Amino acid sequence: MDKKPSHARTVIAYIVLIILTFLCLFFFYILVINCTRSHQQIQAGFSFLPGSSFSKNFNSVIHDAKLPVLSGIKNSLIVSSCCAVLATYFSALTAYGLYAYDFKLKKPAFIFIMLILVMPTQVSAMGFINVITKMGMINTLYPLILPSVAAPAVFYFMYSYMQSSLPLELVEAARIDGSSEFHTFNRVVLPIMKPALAVQAIFAFVQNWNNYFIPALVLQENSKRTLPILIAMLRSADFLKFDMGKVYMLITIAIVPIIIVYIALSRYIVAGVALGGVKE
Amino acid sequence: MAGITFKNVVKTYDNGVTVVPDLNLEIKDKEFVVLVGPSGCGKSTTLRMIAGLESITDGELYIGDKLMNAVAPKNRNIAMVFQNYALYPHLSVYKNMTFALELAKVPKDEMKKKVQWAAEILGLEPYLDRKPKALSGGQRQRVALGRAMVRDPEVFLLDEPLSNLDAKLRTEMRSQISKLHKRLGTTFVYVTHDQTEAMTMGDRICVMKDGIVQQFDTPQNLYDHPCNLFVAGFIGSPQMNFIDAKVKKTSTGYALCFGDAEVAADRPELASYEGKTVVLGIRPEDLHAEPQFFGKGNVIDAYIDLDEMMGSESYLYLEYAGQKMIARVPARYAKRAEENIQLAIDTETIHLFDKETEKAI
Numbered sequence: 276m277d278k279k280p281s282h283a284r285t286v287i288a289y290i291v292l293i294i295l296t297f298l299c300l301f302f303f304y305i306l307v308i309n310c311t312r313s314h315q316q317i318q319a320g321f322s323f324l325p326g327s328s329f330s331k332n333f334n335s336v337i338h339d340a341k342l343p344v345l346s347g348i349k350n351s352l353i354v355s356s357c358c359a360v361l362a363t364y365f366s367a368l369t370a371y372g373l374y375a376y377d378f379k380l381k382k383p384a385f386i387f388i389m390l391i392l393v394m395p396t397q398v399s400a401m402g403f404i405n406v407i408t409k410m411g412m413i414n415t416l417y418p419l420i421l422p423s424v425a426a427p428a429v430f431y432f433m434y435s436y437m438q439s440s441l442p443l444e445l446v447e448a449a450r451i452d453g454s455s456e457f458h459t460f461n462r463v464v465l466p467i468m469k470p471a472l473a474v475q476a477i478f479a480f481v482q483n484w485n486n487y488f489i490p491a492l493v494l495q496e497n498s499k500r501t502l503p504i505l506i507a508m509l510r511s512a513d514f515l516k517f518d519m520g521k522v523y524m525l526i527t528i529a530i531v532p533i534i535i536v537y538i539a540l541s542r543y544i545v546a547g548v549a550l551g552g553v554k555e
Numbered sequence: 556m557a558g559i560t561f562k563n564v565v566k567t568y569d570n571g572v573t574v575v576p577d578l579n580l581e582i583k584d585k586e587f588v589v590l591v592g593p594s595g596c597g598k599s600t601t602l603r604m605i606a607g608l609e610s611i612t613d614g615e616l617y618i619g620d621k622l623m624n625a626v627a628p629k630n631r632n633i634a635m636v637f638q639n640y641a642l643y644p645h646l647s648v649y650k651n652m653t654f655a656l657e658l659a660k661v662p663k664d665e666m667k668k669k670v671q672w673a674a675e676i677l678g679l680e681p682y683l684d685r686k687p688k689a690l691s692g693g694q695r696q697r698v699a700l701g702r703a704m705v706r707d708p709e710v711f712l713l714d715e716p717l718s719n720l721d722a723k724l725r726t727e728m729r730s731q732i733s734k735l736h737k738r739l740g741t742t743f744v745y746v747t748h749d750q751t752e753a754m755t756m757g758d759r760i761c762v763m764k765d766g767i768v769q770q771f772d773t774p775q776n777l778y779d780h781p782c783n784l785f786v787a788g789f790i791g792s793p794q795m796n797f798i799d800a801k802v803k804k805t806s807t808g809y810a811l812c813f814g815d816a817e818v819a820a821d822r823p824e825l826a827s828y829e830g831k832t833v834v835l836g837i838r839p840e841d842l843h844a845e846p847q848f849f850g851k852g853n854v855i856d857a858y859i860d861l862d863e864m865m866g867s868e869s870y871l872y873l874e875y876a877g878q879k880m881i882a883r884v885p886a887r888y889a890k891r892a893e894e895n896i897q898l899a900i901d902t903e904t905i906h907l908f909d910k911e912t913e914k915a916i
Contacts, residue, residue, distance in 0.1 A: 377569070444641035447608050452655035452706075453629035466645035 306530075310523040317519040332524040342505055343497055344525065351484055351501040352532065354416055358423035359480040363433075363472045365424045370433035371464055375446050392427035396488060404492055414495045423483070429475045436471040437464075473543035480536050484529075502529045557619030557632075557709040557742060558584040559605060564614035566600055566766075574600045575766040578614070587736045587743040589757035591750060592789070597766035602712050602746045606635050618710060634703030635712040639719065640695045642687040642702070649683040652702045666705075673701040676738070677731075693724045700735065711736075713745045717752065729755055750790055754778070762786050784834060784913040787906055793839045793870060795906070796880040800835040802828045811835050811907075814876020816855045818900050822907065824916050833916065836906035839870070842882035844889065848899035855898055857882075862892045871896065 309317050312326030336344055373385055407418040441464060449459040465472070487503040494500050500508075506525055559582040566575040575597045582588045590598040603609040604616060607628035616623045623631055642651050649670060656666045674680045677697040687695055696716060703711060713732070717725045733756050736743045747753055753760045754774045761771045762785070770782045774790075781787035787795045800811035800818070808821040811833070818835070825833075857875040869889035873880040873896075882898055890896045907916040 442639060442641065444637045444639055445643065447606075447628075448635070448637060448641040449643075449654075450608070451606060451628045451633065451635050452702075453658040454654075458658075463643055466643075469645075 303530075306523060306527055310520065310527040312520055312523075314518045314520050317523070328520055329524075332518075332520040335518065335521050336524045336528065339521075341497075342509060342525075343500070344502075344505060344528065346498050347500055347502045347505045348528070348532070350416060350499060351503075351529075354419045354486075354490075354501060355480045355483040355532075357420040358483040359476040361420065362423040362426040362429050362479040363475045366426050366429035366475070367433045367465065367468055367472065368460065369430050370437055371460055374434060374437045374441070375443060388427050388430055391425070392431065400489070400492060403489075407493065413493060414499055415493075416499065418493050419483070419486070419490055419501075423479065426479065429479065432475055433468065433471055436468065440471075441467055469543050473540040477537055477540050481533055484533055558582055558586070559710060559742065559744065560615075560617040561601075562615040562617070564604065564616055565612045566597070566604060566609060567612045573766070575604075578766070578768065580761065580768060580771065582742060582744060585740050585742055587733070587745065587756060587758045589745045589747060589753040589760045590763060591747055591753040591760055592763035592769075593748060595765075596763040598746045598748075598761075598763050599714055600766075601763070602635075602714055602744060605631075605710065605744060606633055606712050607631050631710075632708055633710045633712055634706045634708035635714065636696075636699045636703050636716045638715040640687070640699040642695060642698055644687050647684050647686055648679060648690070648698050648701075651687065651698055652705050654702070655706050669705040669707075670701075673704040676704070676735070677701050692720050693728065696720065696728060697731075700732070704735075704739070709742065711739075711741055711743045713743065715747055716745075718747070718749070725752075732756065750792065754790070760790075762789060780915070781836075781906065782915050784836075784908050787836050787908070787915075791838060793881045793883065796837045796839065796842075797908075798835045798837065798878050798880070799832050799910070801832050802830065804829055811905075813878065814855070816853070816876070816900075818853045818905065819902055820905065820907070821902075822916070825907070828909075828916070832910055834908040834910050834913075836908060837880070837900060838904065838906075839881045839883040841901045841904045842873075842880070842884070842898045843901060844882070844884040844896060844898055848901065849897070851899070851902075853900040853902055855900065856895055857898060859890060859892050859894050859896055862889065864889075873898075 305321065308322065308325050310332055311329040312322070313328040313331070316322070316326050316328070336342070369388070373381060403418070403422075404413070407413055412418050445463055445467070446459055449463045450456075454462065485503060486501075487507065490501045490504055491507075494504065502525075506522070506529065509522055509525055559580075561578045561580040564575060564578040565573065566578075567573045578597075578601065580601075590601055592598050600609055604611055605618070605623075607623070607626060611624050618631060618633070643654060646654065652670045652673065653666050656669065661669075670683070671680075674683060677700060679694070679697055679701055682690060682694060682698075687698065690698065696719075699716070716732070717728050720728060729752060732743075732745075736756075745752075745756060754777075757774060759771060759773055760777055762769045762777065764785050770777060770786045772780075777786060777790050781790060781795075784797065788797070798813050800813040802825050803810045803812050803817070805817075805819070807819065808823075809819075809825040809829070811818045811820050813835070855875050857871075857873040857880065859871050860874050860879075861872040863870040863872075864886065867886055868883055869886045871882045871884060871889060873882055882896075884898075908914065909916055
């Protein structure tokens, strides 16, 4: 039964894919084009061709005394990278604990983590702000970074990945080989988890890069603020001086690191590191 | 080097299921012991208890003269080869083999020498830089063996190591593992459900069922003198024929009657079974079609349901007096399906079992 897809089907499939690709990329195109155009040009209407105001927009973003873009980028980078590392490492560690060991409260622990997953951030925000204020962490980056240690969604992904890709015999083999439990996790389990770690690192990075809600509550000083808050500030700043070119430029600057992170980690997603060690 | 002793060992899982109720077993130093039995008979659990991967609920386990109940796997000086090889997929063959040595802080030169030695024996030299996924099943299996060898363990544990290989490779690896055992002179404990592997490799075979050792003996003794119906049926392929037969006293001794057949059995033990039904066990090769076996009586005329021609011999699936039987006869004396054939029963080699206790008489 080897049916070849008909010519018409292929054509339709390609048309659909082209439309979807267009829908995905068109807005990026508008963004990049508009960051090269002046406020007046942007207001005049859309153009497919880039303008000549790239450096003007760039300079006005970088040299705005009220808008510390560079420290914003730095803060966003610190928060997002730390969150990506902590969320993936500790979620994998938690998932490993529940996957590889048998203990009495294993099931309740799993259910508890799943319950946290359905709790929206907004519900616990007031309590969270209360706690960090009492701990003296308000207006610092710590409250944005530390909670990522407990990331139930990442945990669940890691847990599912382990079920499909981490045979317990490997852990047992390592135990017999004389590896301590922690050493086994770092040297045997983590390398096998690389594709999952990469995927979740990208997600965690992007999520924290775009996070607005908690940083807006926690960060009060300009120098501590992250990029999404700066973009919002620029957008809601003095209405008369409102410069669309500048806004587009700042947004463009904001998405560049995400693209770099994606390109850097995407090869790990494709490379199935875990294949081959264990015969299925 | 060390032997292994189980003293009244019990294994009960957390859910209350007892897999091994009371295990007493003594494996001698340098012996190749095969644990064999059907799925769920507790053979793998037993092996994993030796490895320390399963805790022991009760009883004592000794490796050498050291009590091992509470000793961590890494301190037992054992090496294990897993069914699915369990190679570290992100490490090269070389690194897979040195993983344990690095942890034991073995000097680099010595490590290299050991890997070279193992690779040479197993023919792995060209593959040392490869990752496991770039190897075939047989090569991976050899890496798993090599990884165990370099550690110089007191005991080798092998958990169905050949079950993922194709038939030809399995035969090849079987002889390679046997050779390896002779060469290393270490205690080997090998788990399998394949009786051919058990018969060909083991110095002694431990047949298990429901966590209980049925018989622990040499392959020849298991085949010739099975202690009960289970062992008799498990060892030997095709399986032994079991026929319900009535014991009758004759002028010369006793006879076993089924259908029209009367098989003479000169066994004084049968005295207490007179008039009762016992199970008569006949190995398929003890049903003879060759003419030299006729003339002593004990001949049955059976109908051939199906025949399987194997080349030198033929398997005949028979029906006689409502009982199914298999005979293994030389091809030139065999007949085809839907014909009748005369077969002589060799009374010297028949086995008798109590129908109730299933034990050998």
